[in-house]
Amino acid sequence: xxxxxxxxxxxxxxxxxxxxxxxxxxxxxxxxxxxxxxxxxxxxxxxxxxxxxxxxxxxxxxxxxxxxxxxxxxxxxxxxxxxxxxxxxxxxxxxxxxxxxxxxxxxxxxxxxxxxxxxxxxxxxxxxxxxxxxxxxxxxxxxxxxxxxxxxxxxxxxxxxxxxxxxxxxxxxxxxxxxxxxxxxxxxxxxxxxxxxxxxxxxxxxxxxxxxxxxxxxxxxxxxxxxxxxxxxxxxxxxxxxxxxxxxxxxxxxxxxxxxxxxxxxxxxxxxxxxxxxxxxxxxxxxxxxxxxxxxxxxxxxxxxxxxxxxxxxxxxxxxxxxxxxxxxxxxxxxxxxxxxxxxxxxxxxxxxxxxxxxxxxxxxxxxxxxxxxxxxxxxxxxxxxxxxxxxxxxxxxxxxxxxxxxxxxxxxxxxxxxxxxxxxxxxxxxxxxxxxxxxxxxxxxxxxxxxxxxxxxxxxxxxxxxxxxxxxxxxxxxxxxxxxxxxxxxxxxxxxxxxxxxxxxxxxxxxxxxxxxxxxxxxxxxxxxxxxxxxxxxxxxxxxxxxxxxxxxxxxxxxxxxxxxxxxxxxxxxxxxxxxxxxxxxxxxxxxxxxxxxxxxxxxxxxxxxxxxxxxxxxxxxxxxxxxxxxxxxxxxxxxxxxxxxxxxxxxxxxxxxxxxxxxxxxx
Amino acid sequence: xxxxxxxxxxxxxxxxxxxxxxxxxxxxxxxxxxxxxxxxxxxxxxxxxxxxxxxxxxxxxxxxxxxxxxxxxxxxxxxxxxxxxxxxxxxxxxxxxxxxxxxxxxxxxxxxxxxxxxxxxxxxxxxxxxxxxxxxxxxxxxxxxxxxxxxxxxxxxxxxxxxxxxxxxxxxxxxxxxxxxxxxxxxxxxxxxxxxxxxxxxxxxxxxxxxxxxxxxxxxxxxxxxxxxxxxxxxxxxxxxxxxxxxxxxxxxxxx
Numbered sequence: 001x002x003x004x005x006x007x008x009x010x011x012x013x014x015x016x017x018x019x020x021x022x023x024x025x026x027x028x029x030x031x032x033x034x035x036x037x038x039x040x041x042x043x044x045x046x047x048x049x050x051x052x053x054x055x056x057x058x059x060x061x062x063x064x065x066x067x068x069x070x071x072x073x074x075x076x077x078x079x080x081x082x083x084x085x086x087x088x089x090x091x092x093x094x095x096x097x098x099x100x101x102x103x104x105x106x107x108x109x110x111x112x113x114x115x116x117x118x119x120x121x122x123x124x125x126x127x128x129x130x131x132x133x134x135x136x137x138x139x140x141x142x143x144x145x146x147x148x149x150x151x152x153x154x155x156x157x158x159x160x161x162x163x164x165x166x167x168x169x170x171x172x173x174x175x176x177x178x179x180x181x182x183x184x185x186x187x188x189x190x191x192x193x194x195x196x197x198x199x200x201x202x203x204x205x206x207x208x209x210x211x212x213x214x215x216x217x218x219x220x221x222x223x224x225x226x227x228x229x230x231x232x233x234x235x236x237x238x239x240x241x242x243x244x245x246x247x248x249x250x251x252x253x254x255x256x257x258x259x260x261x262x263x264x265x266x267x268x269x270x271x272x273x274x275x276x277x278x279x280x281x282x283x284x285x286x287x288x289x290x291x292x293x294x295x296x297x298x299x300x301x302x303x304x305x306x307x308x309x310x311x312x313x314x315x316x317x318x319x320x321x322x323x324x325x326x327x328x329x330x331x332x333x334x335x336x337x338x339x340x341x342x343x344x345x346x347x348x349x350x351x352x353x354x355x356x357x358x359x360x361x362x363x364x365x366x367x368x369x370x371x372x373x374x375x376x377x378x379x380x381x382x383x384x385x386x387x388x389x390x391x392x393x394x395x396x397x398x399x400x401x402x403x404x405x406x407x408x409x410x411x412x413x414x415x416x417x418x419x420x421x422x423x424x425x426x427x428x429x430x431x432x433x434x435x436x437x438x439x440x441x442x443x444x445x446x447x448x449x450x451x452x453x454x455x456x457x458x459x460x461x462x463x464x465x466x467x468x469x470x471x472x473x474x475x476x477x478x479x480x481x482x483x484x485x486x487x488x489x490x491x492x493x494x495x496x497x498x499x500x501x502x503x504x505x506x507x508x509x510x511x512x513x514x515x516x517x518x519x520x521x522x523x524x525x526x527x528x529x530x531x532x533x534x535x536x537x538x539x540x541x542x543x544x545x546x547x548x549x550x551x552x553x554x555x556x557x558x559x560x561x562x563x564x565x566x567x568x569x570x571x572x573x574x575x576x577x578x579x580x581x582x583x584x585x586x587x588x589x590x591x592x593x594x595x596x597x598x599x600x601x602x603x604x605x606x607x608x609x610x611x612x613x614x615x616x617x618x619x620x621x622x623x624x625x626x627x628x629x630x631x632x633x634x635x636x637x638x639x640x641x642x643x644x645x646x647x648x649x650x651x652x653x654x655x656x657x658x659x660x661x662x663x664x665x666x667x668x669x
Numbered sequence: 670x671x672x673x674x675x676x677x678x679x680x681x682x683x684x685x686x687x688x689x690x691x692x693x694x695x696x697x698x699x700x701x702x703x704x705x706x707x708x709x710x711x712x713x714x715x716x717x718x719x720x721x722x723x724x725x726x727x728x729x730x731x732x733x734x735x736x737x738x739x740x741x742x743x744x745x746x747x748x749x750x751x752x753x754x755x756x757x758x759x760x761x762x763x764x765x766x767x768x769x770x771x772x773x774x775x776x777x778x779x780x781x782x783x784x785x786x787x788x789x790x791x792x793x794x795x796x797x798x799x800x801x802x803x804x805x806x807x808x809x810x811x812x813x814x815x816x817x818x819x820x821x822x823x824x825x826x827x828x829x830x831x832x833x834x835x836x837x838x839x840x841x842x843x844x845x846x847x848x849x850x851x852x853x854x855x856x857x858x859x860x861x862x863x864x865x866x867x868x869x870x871x872x873x874x875x876x877x878x879x880x881x882x883x884x885x886x887x888x889x890x891x892x893x894x895x896x897x898x899x900x901x902x903x904x905x906x907x908x909x910x911x912x913x914x915x916x917x918x919x920x921x922x923x924x925x
Contacts, residue, residue, distance in 0.1 A: 164759035165769070168817070171723045172773035172824050173747045182772070186763040341839045456711070485710035485866055490910040512840055515912045555844040557873045559896070559911060566851070567844035567873065574841075 011265070015258035022255045026076045029069040037066040048238045055240040058230055067227060068244050075223040076252060078138055078216075079204040085142025086149050086203070087196050093146065094153020098161055098184065099176055108154060114147035122147075123206055127215045134223075137216040141206045145199060152195060156188040194264045201256030208249045224249050301332040303474050303506040304353065307367035311348045311530075314360050315578050322577040323348050324530035327604075330474065333504040335497075337517030337538065339552070340527035341574055346510050349527070350476050353508075354393055355383065371473055388418065392467020394460070396479040401463055402451040408435070408462055409447025415469040430469065438465040438495055457488030461495060468499065474506045475499070481516060493520050514541065514553060526552070529575040529585035532604055535612040545607045545618035548586050584616070592617040671736045671748065671827035673722070673860060674698040678731035680714075680721050691717040693884045695731070699828060704854055704861040706875030706892065708868055708907065714884040715864045719832045722862070723751050735827065747773075750821035754833035756813035760805040766791075766816050767801030773823040790819040793856075794849060811842035815849070822853075828860045835870060843870070850874050868911055872896055880904045 007016060041061030048056050055064045093111055097104035114122070122144035130136030160166065161184060169179050210216035211225025212232075219226070224245040231242030311323035323345040330336050340346045352363040355375065368375045371390055375383055395401050402411055412431035416422050422430070428447070435443035438461040451459060460480060467475060477496065481489035497520055500507050511517050517524055518538045526534040526549045534546035544550050554568035561567070575585045584602055587593040597616050604614045613619075680692040692714045699705045709715050720726040722733055724742050733740045735748055742749060750773075753759040760769055767787045774786055788798040794815040805813055814834060821829055831850065835843040851874055854861055865871050871878055872892060879889040880901060888901040899905045 164753040164755060165761045167720075167725055168751065168753065168759055168820060169761075169772060171725065171742075171747065171749070171751050172820070173743065174772060182764070183761050187761070341841055486868070486910040486912070487710060487906055489912065493912065513912070514840075519912045552841065556840050557844070557847065557869045559869055559872060561869065561873055563873060566848045569845040569848070570841035 007262075007266075009262075009265075011258065012262045015255070015262040018251065018255035019259050022072065022076060022252045025069055025072040027073070029066075030073050033066045033070055037062060037070045039063070046234055046237065049240060055244045056238045058241070064227070064231075064241055064244060067222065068224070068248050071223050071227055071245065072248065072252070074134070074217065074221065075204065075207065075225075075249070078134060078141075078207050078223060079200050079252075079256075081138045082141035082145065082203040082207070083196055083200040085139065086145030086199060087192065089143060089146035090149025090151075091153050091192075093150035095157055095180055095184070097154065098157050098180060101176075107150075111147055111150040111154060115151050117147070119144050119148070120206070120209070123210065124215070127210060132215050132218055134217045134221065137207060137210050140215075141203050141210065144206070145203060149192075149195070149199070153188065153192070156191060157184055160184050160187045194260050197260035197263060198257055201253040201260070204249060204253050204256065208245075302329055302369075303332055303334075303371060304328065304330040304508070305367060305369040306353060307365060309349065309352060309363070309365045309368065311345070311352050311357060312362050312364070317578065320578045321580075322530050323352065324580075326527075326530075326532055328353075328525070328532075330506045330508060332473070332506055333500060334523070335500055335507040335509065335521040337509045337511065337521035337524045338527055339511060339514050339517050339524060341512065341552075343574060343577065344527040345530040345577075346527045347478050350393075350478050350508065350510050354387060354391060354476060356393075388415075389470035390473045392464070392470075392472040392475045394463050394467060394475065394477040394480045396482050399451065399456075399459060402459065404451050407448055407450060408454065411451075412447070412462070412466050412469055415466055431465075434465040434468050435462060437468060438462065439491070440465070455488075457484055457491060460484060460488075460492050464492075464495060464499070471503070472505055474508065476508045476510075478510045479512070480509070482511070482513070489516070496520060514556060515558065529580065530577060531585070531614065533586065533614045535604065537610050540610075543611070545611055546586075546613040546615045547590050547592050547617070547622060549613075550622065551589075584614075586615075590617075591622055592620055671860060672698060672701045673740075673749070673828040673862065674734045674737075675718065675722070676732045676734055678718070678721060678733065679729045680717055680726050681729045690729075691726075691884055692721065695884075695886055697879055697886055697889065699860050699862050700877075701736075701860050702854075702858045703877060704850075704863050704875045706871030706878045707862060707864045707881060708866060708871050708878060709881030710866065713881045715866075715881055716832055717884075718881070719751060719830045719862065719864055722830060723749050747824045748827040749830065750824045750826035750828075751830040751832060752814070752817050752821050752834050755837050756810050756817055757837070759817045760813055762805055764804075765801065766803050766805065766808070769805075769816065770801075770820045770823050773820050775825065786823070790822055791816075793822065793853070794819045809842075810838050811846065814838060814846060818849070818853070822857075826859070828862065830862045830864070832864045833866070835865065836867070847873055868896070868907060880907065 007013070039062060041057065044053070044057050044061040046057065046059055047053060047061070050056070053063050053065065055068070058064055058067070093107050096107035100107075123140045126140035126143050127136055130139045166179055166183055169183055174182070207216055207223060208225035208228065211223055212229045214229065217223045217226045222230075227245035228242050228249075231238070231240075231245065235242050306326060306328040309323060309326040309328070310321060312319045312321040314320075322343070326345075326349050328336070328349070338346045338349065348357065348361075351357050352365075353368070353370070355363075357363050365376060370386065373383065373386055375387075402408070409428055409431045412434060413424065413427035416427035416430055417424060432443045432447045435446055440446050440458055440461055446454070446458075451462075454462060460483075464475070464480075475496065480496070481492050484492060493516065496507060496509070499505055507520070509517055509520055514524075518541055521538045524536055524538045524541065525532045526536075526544075526546065528548050534544060534549045536544055536549070541549075541553060544553060548570075551568065551570040555570050557567055571589050571591065574589075575581070581588065581598070583596075583598040583600055584590070584593065587597040590597065592615075594616075600616070602614045602616050604612050607613045607618045675695050675697045678692055678695045679690065682689045682691055695714075695718060697705070697707075697718075707715050707718070717726055721728060722740075735741075740749065760766075764772075767784070770787045770790055771783045774783055778786065784801075787801050791798045791800060796812060796815050796819070800808065800812070800816075805816070808816065814837075818834075834850075835846050838846060847870060850861070850863070853859060854874075863871065863874055875892050877890065878892045878895040879886050880895065880903065881887070882901075882903045888895060888899065888904050890900075895904060896908065899908060
């Protein structure tokens with residue numbers, strides 16, 4: 001499907017048209033005009049352009065246009081033959097380390113040395129060895145191209161070989177050769193083909209060069225390079241004689257490169273980066289869910305106020321809206337947690353608050369105020385400054401959040417000099433002080449170290465320290481401890497807690513782990529299918545009213561779980577944001593759902609003091625959920641996991657957004 | 670089934686002055702038909718132990734024994750199989766589910782027998798046998814992990830090693846995976862080394878728990894004993910760090 005789409009783009013059309021033109025000429029020109037191109041006309045030697053000979057004749061009076069057309073076959077054939085040699089030789093050298101194990105090491109060294117030589121030098125060297133004539137030239141250009149292909153193969157092979165499915169096959173008794181043919185080659189085929197196509201364009205040029213130097217094709221045979229060499233002698237009399245074969249080389253080379261690029265696009269390999277922009281705008285439309293918060297007076301100590309937040313992405317079948325109307329208000333010093341499965345929209349909610357959702361994602365809201373400042377309107381630069389100084393973001397993987405080539409201290413100091421207008425020395429002193437504040441021992445020495453010298457937990461603390469360089473009013477932590485060990489997790493959670501208590505900083509903690517959220521937060525928001533479905537006090541999770549929250553809590557084993565019974569599973573299937581049902585999004589998985597649930601979407605309404613749930617049957621007893629699970633716990637297992645793909649893909653999209661965050665963070669902080 | 674033992678196993682990476690000792694003098698026995706849970710922080714050597722057992726990490730010294738005899742892992746007999754953490758990396762995206770499983774089946778089976786065997790294995794991990802023709806891209810993380818388990822079972826293992834098999838899954842899926850592990854163990858009587866950093870997860874599946882710290886086993890005993898009366902300081906630290914323990918116990922207390 002994707003291939004077909006690419007073919008319809010201007011690039012695809014240009015590539016196929018040019019390639020078809022070149023190949024048709026290569027096939028039919030020698031058949032149609034092969035003899036005519038050999039006709040000697042002694043009356044018309046070295047003539048200029050004329051109606052009879054559009055680009056003139058050569059020193060034997062042969063028509064040059066026909067000769068350029070006929071030469072297409074040999075030129076293209078030579079380029080392809082040389083590319084095949086380069087790919088095959090490269091492939092063999094590239095897979096030797098895998099096949100031979102330790103004994104294949106010399107192949108890596110050999111390639112390393114060969115890559116260091118300029119390609120043209122190698123080609124000339126081989127051309128001298130193999131002698132002149134096209135056979136020698138093909139071998140020369142082929143072998144000269146082999147090292148770069150070998151290097152590419154080695155890189156691709158080692159990337160695939162490191163993946164778990166290769167290890168699993170080896171453990172399962174599959175031999176090295178079979179691993180190569182069944183697992184590795186199919187997985188490196190695409191990038192190889194793309195690079196080979198582009199390489200063929202390069203080979204074409206190399207041949208033109210060799211023939212031009214007289215090392216390639218020898219008369220009476222001729223290719224474009226040969227024609228250029230012949231035409232050069234009379235360049236002041238008839239420039240077209242040399243230019244025409246040159247233009248032919250350019251067209252054919254272009255055809256190969258465009259096909260390679262189009263192939264790369266259709267196979268999903270990145271060639272260059274697209275534009276990146278950020279879109280936040282306000283759409284005055286009636287709110288999808290009633291803004292309960294709006295009716296409450298906005299307190300002076302409100303740090304963050306979000307009204308009817310929506311995030312959407314363009315999808316293949318129309319717009320997908322992974323966040324559908326989130327209302328959120330956080331007061332000074334308050335800790336609020338968001339829990340939900342992957343694809344529930346929890347991370348996207350955090351990203352849109354920090355204005356980090358990237359194109360093509362679109363963020364809309366009825367209101368988005370941070371410290372009283374309207375983030376939907378007004379000067380973007382001043383918003384960035386406000387967010388940069390008063391909002392700290394902590395992400396799951398602290399390794400990707402730091403620049404690996406810069407010392408930790410200067411990375412932290414950068415934040416202060418960007419916003420705080422302090423001198424470099426002051427900023428560095430503050431960085432050291434902040435590292436100490438996040439309990440990194442010997443901060444002066446640590447500040448001079450690079451990110452890789454920090455352990456995972458230390459990096460995460462340093463990330464928090466970076467957020468503390470200014471005086472943040474809100475810390476948004478998106479799965480801050482998911483990549484960490486339990487003991488380290490405890491330290492990071494304690495740190496966040498102590499910062500909150502000391503400086504009265506508000507905290508928005510996002511996690512899939514209910515127990516983590518419950519430990520740190522005052523209030524917990526449960527997200528499902530892009531909405532908040534329940535809001536409850538963190539210390540009373542066991543009294544949850546929404547059936548989804550209750551199922552989620554039951555599914556996670558803790559140290560009190562009954563060992564004699566199967567674990568409860570959340571029945572049914574998570575929602576694909578692209579296919580939202582009518583009514584309550586959880587209805588399909590809900591043991592309490594009835595006809596009303598499937599037609600009307602419940603809104604977040606108060607259930608009892610401090611509890612709010614979006615459910616028509618909030619708090620009703622669950623019919624035999626546990627008993628069902630005990631009777632046949634596995635019956636629903638497949639349903640649970642089936643179609644989660646959609647939800648996970650939505651999650652992956654969020655990751656796409658998350659990956660590009662670091663860049664923005666640099667700017668922001 | 671069989672008993673797997675690590676006898677004074679040491680694994681080093683790199684050489685000379687830069688050598689890193691990942692495992693040092695590890696002695697551990699997985700009794701026949703039991704699940705031994707292995708816990709520890711990342712970098713403690715849990716996964717290296719798993720990889721050493723199946724021959725993916727070379728031993729510097731020591732032996733790996735199966736029923737008291739040195740372990741032989743070859744094309745005909747592969748008594749140890751492993752399931753990895755990341756279900757997105759552990760299946761070849763170019764191969765159908767059926768082909769991935771069939772590859773590990775013993776040689777010498779006919780075409781029809783293979784197809785039937787793949788069907789049986791998929792059924793055993795509660796997947797629709799029609800998935801055999803699907804590519805991994807069409808399955809969710811939980812389903813992929815089931816396929817990875819089916820593939821490991823295709824090698825007719827005597828001991829199964831599960832290396833953090835629930836860590837990459839959503840909490841709502843984790844439960845059904847743990848149910849499957851317990852079910853398979855009961856059904857097939859497999860011996861299993863179950864590696865996880867999550868004590869609550871290990872507590873649920875394992876009868877014995879071993880605690881690893883800096884490449885050494887620092888504590889090993891019946892699950893109940895290790896969790897209630899930990900002997901080693903590090904085990905106590907681990908237990909104290911479990912999040913949500915305090916609020917939950919507090920609540921239990923309040924209700925009774």
